[in-house]
Amino acid sequence: MLQSDPFEVSLAHSHAVIIPDTVAHLFLSEKQKRVKVHASYHDQQIVFYAALTAKKNGLCVLMFSKEKQKALGVFMNDYFTMQLFEDQSKYGVDMPEELEAVLLSDHDAYIIFENLTPGKQRSIIYAILRYKSSQTRIDKSLILTENLKRGVTDQKLWLKSNR
Numbered sequence: 389m390l391q392s393d394p395f396e397v398s399l400a401h402s403h404a405v406i407i408p409d410t411v412a413h414l415f416l417s418e419k420q421k422r423v424k425v426h427a428s429y430h431d432q433q434i435v436f437y438a439a440l441t442a443k444k445n446g447l448c449v450l451m452f453s454k455e456k457q458k459a460l461g462v463f464m465n466d467y468f469t470m471q472l473f474e475d476q477s478k479y480g481v482d483m484p485e486e487l488e489a490v491l492l493s494d495h496d497a498y499i500i501f502e503n504l505t506p507g508k509q510r511s512i513i514y515a516i517l518r519y520k521s522s523q524t525r526i527d528k529s530l531i532l533t534e535n536l537k538r539g540v541t542d543q544k545l546w547l548k549s550n551r
Contacts, residue, residue, distance in 0.1 A: 390418060390474035398467045399457070404449040407440060411472060412448035415440055422475040425450065429460045429468035437481045479509050486525035487516045490533055497533035508543070515547055 392411045400406045415423060421440050426433065438450050462468050491498040501509065512532060519525045528547050535546050 389476065390415065390420060392472045394469050394471040396467050397470050399452065399462065399464050400449060402464075403451055403453060405452050405470070407448040407450050407472075409448070412440055412442070415472060415474070416442065416448070418474075420474055422480045423450075424473040424475050424477070426471045426473070427452075427456070427460055427468060428470075429462050429466065432459070432461050434459050437475055437477065439480075479513055480506060481510050481513050481517075483513060484516050484525055484529075486522055487513065487529045487532075490526065490529035494533045494537075497536050500536045511543060512546065 392414055395408055395411055397405045397407070415421070423438055423440060424435065425438050426435050428434075434456060436456060438452075440448050440450060442448050457463070460468060491501055501512070504512070516525050516528055516532070519528060531549050532546050534550065535548070538550070540546060
C-alpha cells in the first residue's frame with residue numbers, strides 16, 4: 389500500500405493545505421488522486437478521505453474544511469502533522485451502515501447506485517453522513533432509494549420526500 393511519511397503542514401488559506409511536492413509526486417505519479425488522510429495536532433487526531441488537486445501554479449492542494457479544522461483544533465499559522473495513504477475504499481469515503489443496509493435490501497436501487505459516477509456516489513454518501521441520528525440516516529436512505537428508482541437525476545431532489 390502506498391503511503392507517505394508524516395509531514396508538517398499549515399493552512400494555505402481558509403479551506404486548504406499545500407501538499408509538499410515529494411508527497412504529491414509519490415501519489416500522482418501512481419495515478420492516485422484519492423487519498424486517506426491522517427491529521428494530528430497535539431492530542432487530537434482525525435482521519436478522512438480527500439482528493440489531491442494540482443493547481444495551475446504547480447502546487448498540489450488538499451481541501452481541509454472548517455469542520456475538519458475545528459475537529460483538529462487548528463487555526464491559521466498552526467503547524468500540524470499529516471500522513472497520506474492510498475485510498476483503498478470502494479467509494480472514496482466510508483459507507484454509512486444505514487445506507488449500505490438500505491441499498492442491500494433494495495436490489496434495483498443498489499444497481500442504480502452502483503452505475504452512478506464515483507463522484508455522484510460520494511455525493512450521496514456525504515449527504516447521508518450529514519445526519520447525526522441513525523434513524524434519520526435510515527429515513528433519508530429510504531427516500532433516496534425511492535427517488536433513484538423513480539429516475540430523479542437532480543441531486544438537490546434525491547433526499548426530498550415525494551409526499
